[in-house]
Amino acid sequence: MFTVISGGTSTNELVNLFESISNSVSYILPISDNGGSTSELIRVIGGPAIGDVRSRITRLIPNPVYKHFFSYRLPADEQRAEFEWNEIVSGTHGVWKQIELPVKELIRSFLIHIHMELLKKSRPGARNFNFAKASIGNMFLSGARLFVGSLDSAIELMLRICNIPQNTSILPCLNTNFTYHISAVLEDGSIITGQSQISHPIHKPVKDDNFEISSTNGRNTPTPSSHTASSFNDYQMIRKVLIDNHERDNENEFAVPVYTHPELTKSQLHFTKDDSIPLPSPIKRVFYISPYGEEVFPVAQSRVISAVDSAETIVYSIGSLFTSIIPVLILQGMGQAILSKKRGNKVLLLNGSYDRETFTMTALDFVKHIHEALVYSMSLQNGKLSKTKRTKYKDFITHVFYPEQGEISVDANELAQHGIKGVPVKGLSTYDLDDLEMKLSIIHNEV
Structure with a gap:
């Protein structure tokens, strides 16, 4: 069985390849993209972003x-x-x-x-x-x-x-009626709120006078510098729901919150998807936020954890690292589920070229951010962030596949020092699909 963690449209080109290798494929997709026509549904109706889910389904029809x-x-x-x-x-x-x-x-x-x-x-x-x-x-x-x-x-x-064949599963990372948003802290300390605002060109983010960075157990965490008592109490109630409930089938009362962070109310219908404009500073980390902008810690739905547990090969697929892959990986339960798999492959399909989120990053930088995201997903204990046991890169990634002439720098010897096998595949900015299928089949069949 293949379990593919992905979002967006890039992985759509690989679905036939995955299904030719395995007779059972599960696709785990994020539900945090607030851009395009999805933004209108979120604004008026509320609920999760479903654009990535719909895109994958239509590709498979x-x-x-x-x-x-x-x-x-x-x-x-x-x-x-x-x-x-x-x-x-x-x-x-x-x-x-x-x-x-x-x-x-x-x-x-x-x-x-x-x-x-x-x-x-x-x-x-x-x-x-x-x-x-x-x-x-x-x-x-x-x-x-x-x-x-x-x-x-x-x-x-x-x-x-x-x-669509029943051996193909489409799994939203959260089975919810609630709207989930992400924010990114950049290395320069600024915060970008909303997935569309992160992944599509916008004006340079500025320090928000209503929000400040404070330290929580050694982590930089966005917290509101001021709230009315009633709004803060509402937030605490919502936060408790997010942390405590693994399955949230009865969230209609929270679908359209009374208050929403100002950045999340801006229309994202007519965005310009231009990956050539880099962010003003590299992304330090990504996290989920409540409608108030506070960091929250949602739990991956049970079917997602089951798909990880039963997978012979887990694939972190091509696409936007910080807005397609990491929003799935930082969910509570994901790190422990992947760490617990002692057998099987954990494969990163490296992008063939840079995008807005990853300019100047190397292959090892991709590995590092995936490792940090999964460690973060294991760090919530009793509602508080705490240190987790030491893990190695190879605990979460066993292979890095990359186009031989791709734009992103790959040092196979450096990866090997961390116990990760680099696998070159024919191709420039995209993979030669025949070569990728052959090499991915070989490691999958070795399990």
Whole structure:
């Protein structure tokens, strides 16, 4: 069994490869991306970000008719988009063509449900939902989640409708009805709040007058410098829920918090995805935050831990290190689950080129940040951060695969000194898929 930790679109190009190597593949995906049309659903409806989940599902759909339907996006013009949405909800839009009537009515029932929820939120003078660029797949998943009360169940429904094989699992890292956001502390001490703001070009972050960095058990932790008593008490209640509950199927009351950090209320609908603009300072670490901007420590859902436990090969796949991979790894339970696996492979597929988050980093730097994230995930004891037992890089990564002529510097001897095997693969900025499949198959079959 393969367990692939990834997010975004990069790994979508590798799904056929993984499934040709193993007859059972589980994809663990983050739910913290607050950019694009997902940002509108979060702003109006609340709930988890589902863009990465929807992207992986649509990539796996074998039927081109369903793939086209669930991948369809409304126009960028807001009025035209709303007109098309009404056509889709009424069942008259051309995108329904070739979808069988019983399946059409099943899908449509959940689109009508999200439509009604959006209407409930509409108020005169309010900034109502913007349908521009909305993804039909995102709308379906949101409607199904709201109806059944579980993100996992909504995903399973979509998988079954689309006839995706049952030996393929799509696992959100958290099965939740709550909105989760991440922040990044940079080496210069500044904080960027929100995944989209981290991974897509924005203005240089500045010190927030309402927040300060304080030391907690030797860690730099963002804490509010001032709060009203009532808002702080609300935060403490939410924080307790995040830490204590492994499964959060009944979080509707928290789906749209009364207060939200100002950075998280800014529209991310029309972002420009430009990886050529580096961050003003390297990322020191990434962490989850409450709506108030406070650090919180959510626990990975049980199905994710089970997928790690049963994996013969764990893959930290290509993509954005700090916003696609690490948001999964820092969840409580992940470090211990991966550390406990004494047999099997733990493979890092190194990117072929730099992105906005990783300029100047070496392969060993990638390894170091993955190690630090997993150690952090084991550091919460009785609600407090504490030191964990010493671990080595090789406890969490056994192999680093990298394109032979990739942009990121790889010192195979340096990796070997840490007990990690470097595996060069043909390719420049991307992998030669045939060579990657052959070499990944060899180590997988050795287990």
